[in-house]
Amino acid sequence: MPDPVNGRVAGGPPRRLLLRLGLVLAAFLAVGAVAGVVWERLWSPPTGLVVDNVWYLDAPGVQDDFSGTGLYVLVALTTGALLGLATALTTRAHELATLAVVAAGSVTAAWLMLLTGTALGPPDPRPLAEGTEDYTEIPSDLRVVGAAPYVALPAGALTTVAVCFIGLTGSRRAGSDGEPDR
Helix, strand or coil, rough: CCCCCCCCEEECEHHHHHHHHHHHHHHHHHHHHHHHHHHHHHHCCCCEEECCCCEEECHHHHHHHHHHHHHHHHHHHHHHHHHHHHHHHHCCHHHHHHHHHHHHHHHHHHHHHHHHHHHHHCHHHHHHHCCCCCEEECCCCCCCCCCHHHHHHHHHHHHHHHHHHHHHHHHHHCCCCCEECC
16 A cells, blocks of 8 residues: 555555656667667668579678668667666666666667567568579568677666766765865
């Protein structure tokens, strides 16, 4: 039962804090899906050719094959940093709880970004190649190669939040002359 005096639920955190952290999490999820749309829109699919019912990247496609992963990292890192900055500037208390929500939200946002971008991109060309005439050109699917790129969004968000919290905490504790209060 909520305590009407301090807004706490039976020994738990204040409702305002839970609401604020819930909004931070919701923002990460929504922006993660939007980042997936941005990632897919910025990407140009490399092309490949079908030979003997097998799809192969063509010469220009081989050069462009890294573009999906590279753009994922760029969009994810930028998204994480912007979300981290917005979170740090709007949430100035309960730093540890905020960091925990940013960690969970940014990992989930990175996953949503991947799901959204790949769902909007072209399908996997390998199954399409079966039964297709030789030398038919088929675009590649949008994908991320390796596990390291998935760290970009959480790294951007957590680094930005931590740096801002350290900077904001230092400025809050400084007196009017710039020296720390004693």
